[in-house]
Amino acid sequence: MxxxxxxxxxxxxxxxxxxxxxxxxxxxxxxxxxxxxxxxxxxxxxxxxxxxxxxxxxxxxxxxxxxxxxxxxxxxxxxxxxxxxxxxxxxxxxxxxxxxxxxxxxxxxxxxxxxxxxxxxxxxxxxxxxxxxxxxxxxxxxxxxxxxxxxxxxxxxxxxxxxxxxxxxxxxxxxxxxxxxxxxxxxxxxxxxxxxxxxxxxxxxxxxxxxxxxxxxxxxxxxxxxxxxxxxxxxxxxxxxxxxxxxxxxxxxxxxxxxxxCSSDAVSERKRLRGRTTEFISLVQSLSWPVLLNGPDAARRHPGNANLRFEGFDAQDILRTLQPYLAASTGSACTSGIPEPSHVLRAIGLCTAQADGSIRFSLGRETTDEDIHYAVELIDHALERISRSSAVVR
The missing domain is CATH 3.40.640.10 (Type I PLP-dependent aspartate aminotransferase-like (Major domain))
Incomplete structure (x- = not known):
């Protein structure tokens, strides 16, 4: 949406x-x-x-x-x-x-x-x-x-x-x-x-x-x-x-x-959402950047959840670059203004750098196919911009 x-x-x-x-x-x-x-x-x-x-x-x-x-x-x-x-x-x-x-x-x-x-x-x-x-x-x-x-x-x-x-x-x-x-x-x-x-x-x-x-x-x-x-x-x-x-x-x-x-549509709605999320994950992973899925496979995961790890990137950099065109979030929390790695991602075995490169995308009942395709384009462009900026700094 x-x-x-x-x-x-x-x-x-x-x-x-x-x-x-x-x-x-x-x-x-x-x-x-x-x-x-x-x-x-x-x-x-x-x-x-x-x-x-x-x-x-x-x-x-x-x-x-x-x-x-x-x-x-x-x-x-x-x-x-x-x-x-x-x-x-x-x-x-x-x-x-x-x-x-x-x-x-x-x-x-x-x-x-x-x-x-x-x-x-x-x-x-x-x-x-x-x-x-x-x-x-x-x-x-x-x-x-x-x-x-x-x-x-x-x-x-x-x-x-x-x-x-x-x-x-x-x-x-x-x-x-x-x-x-x-x-x-x-x-x-x-x-x-x-x-x-x-x-x-x-x-x-x-x-x-x-x-x-x-x-x-x-x-x-x-x-x-x-x-x-x-x-x-x-x-x-x-x-x-x-x-x-x-x-x-x-x-x-x-x-x-x-x-x-509790309606009769609830089961089919979850199925549609799972399919759309799976497609979104597949599209992001088909880009020319190394992207991994954190957590379980589709059968054991919330149907709208896609927690993706962008190897070599910082999640905060990605999200800032995506503004104001795409709203997602990291698993990080701020305590007294001090950023902390996600305790969930650390608990499943990720190191700090891997956790810091992870973003949770969560789709909903009003998310469309057009939304996810455009979101993938935005993510691709954001990664390209960050990559170019990093190359210039180096």
């Missing part, structure tokens, strides 16, 4: 709000604006019913009930509530260990460090292979009755690796531990229908699935509710698990986006 001059290939960072989603949200900003926690009048009841319906729709995506869906400000808050909320209630008990995938999102890793530093949990990070797949034998070695929680994302946000959550869940539950999944990237990549059977806690985000920013949800298995310490205290909303007035329009928008993922 094109936004002004730019071809947008950064859908794993965020997606545009679908027009149908926007249409369903709109009445709840000005017409049906009642506080869903106002129990004394019909406007409040109307909003409350809209929130309950939204929770039921989101629950249906993963095979959960409405009362097991807790709305949050996004997946980051949901991940924090899952890890910190559970660990704070269980602190000092016999289960003092937590296992976390080495390529989890930064917010999961940051919350895990908090468990170590503030709550004195023994947190161990599970290694992955060159495709980003969790080393299951290592997981089995680390699992014991001392483990409280295992946190593994079904779909990675940088290289798109799809984990076998079914197998992982059986291993985790065999020792009585709980499984948390950061599912922010999963709904556009895999069938989520039975996910609540495998995960005990599951984080979701609306803006990764063509819904609005600022809203997410945490699925918490019903019997686990008493074991979660809230992060936010107040009026006791959402079963005393997350206080604050629920943003009705955003909940409605997240539900509308979820409903589209």
């Amino acid at each position: 094109r936004i002004g001059k730019s071809i947008y290939l950064d859908h794993q960072a965020t997606t545009p709000v679908d027009s149908q989603v926007f249409a369903e949200m709109t009445p709840y900003f000005a017409k049906c604006f009642g506080n869903p926690h106002s129990t004394d009048h019909s406007l409040g009841w109307e909003s409350s019913q809209a929130v309950e319906a939204a929770a039921a729709t989101i629950g249906n995506l993963i095979g959960a009930d409405a009362d097991e869906i807790i709305f949050t400000s996004g997946a980051t808050e949901a991940n924090n509530l899952a890890l910190l909320g559970l660990a704070r209630r269980a602190a000092g008990g016999k289960r003092g260990r937590v296992l976390v995938g080495a390529i989890e999102h930064k917010c999961v890793l940051a919350a895990s460090r908090t468990l170590e530093q503030q709550l004195e949990y023994d947190v161990q990070y599970l290694p992955v292979d060159e495709q980003g797949l969790i080393n299951l034998s290592m997981l089995e070695q680390h699992l014991s009755e001392e483990v409280l929680l295992v946190s593994i994302a079904p779909v990675n946000n940088e290289i798109g690796t799809i984990q076998d959550i079914n197998v992982i869940s059986k291993m985790v539950r065999a020792v009585g531990a709980l499984l948390h999944c950061d599912g922010a990237q999963a709904p556009c990549a895999i069938d989520m229908t039975d996910m609540a059977e495998f995960a005990d806690l599951l984080s979701l985000s609306a803006h990764k699935i063509y819904g609005p920013k600022g809203i997410g949800a945490l699925y918490i298995r019903r019997d686990l509710h008493p074991q979660i310490e809230p992060l936010i205290y107040g009026g006791g909303q959402q079963s005393n698990l997350r206080a604050g007035t629920i943003p009705v329009p955003l909940c409605v928008g997240m539900a509308a986006a979820t409903r589209l993922l």
Whole structure:
């Protein structure tokens, strides 16, 4: 898709709000604006019913009930509530260990460090292979009755690796531990229908699935509710698990986006997206520059993900040269203004130079064949310009 001059290939960072989603949200900003926690009048009841319906729709995506869906400000808050909320209630008990995938999102890793530093949990990070797949034998070695929680994302946000959550869940539950999944990237990549059977806690985000920013949800298995310490205290909303007035329009928008993922077109849409991504990768690799694919093959990767390594180039140079005509991103993060190599790419065995030469292109449902062909031309021209400039400097 094109936004002004730019071809947008950064859908794993965020997606545009679908027009149908926007249409369903709109009445709840000005017409049906009642506080869903106002129990004394019909406007409040109307909003409350809209929130309950939204929770039921989101629950249906993963095979959960409405009362097991807790709305949050996004997946980051949901991940924090899952890890910190559970660990704070269980602190000092016999289960003092937590296992976390080495390529989890930064917010999961940051919350895990908090468990170590503030709550004195023994947190161990599970290694992955060159495709980003969790080393299951290592997981089995680390699992014991001392483990409280295992946190593994079904779909990675940088290289798109799809984990076998079914197998992982059986291993985790065999020792009585709980499984948390950061599912922010999963709904556009895999069938989520039975996910609540495998995960005990599951984080979701609306803006990764063509819904609005600022809203997410945490699925918490019903019997686990008493074991979660809230992060936010107040009026006791959402079963005393997350206080604050629920943003009705955003909940409605997240539900509308979820409903589209449950449609009969979802499977064929993922298939079309995978085919287009495969073509894009092939076209880029057919250029006269050395380009390698990071991570797994198509069968085990998010259908819109193409994390490409440009040997001998710096990703930031490429992206700057492409502006304002193509939007993509690196796996790098800036902490206090200091660029760092992607922890995901380092975990799959890349050196710093290889990680620094990698760009994540992520295609979406509105990406066209024309978009990818033009994007490949832009990339070719950018590499040519950088190569000429480097030759002049030398």
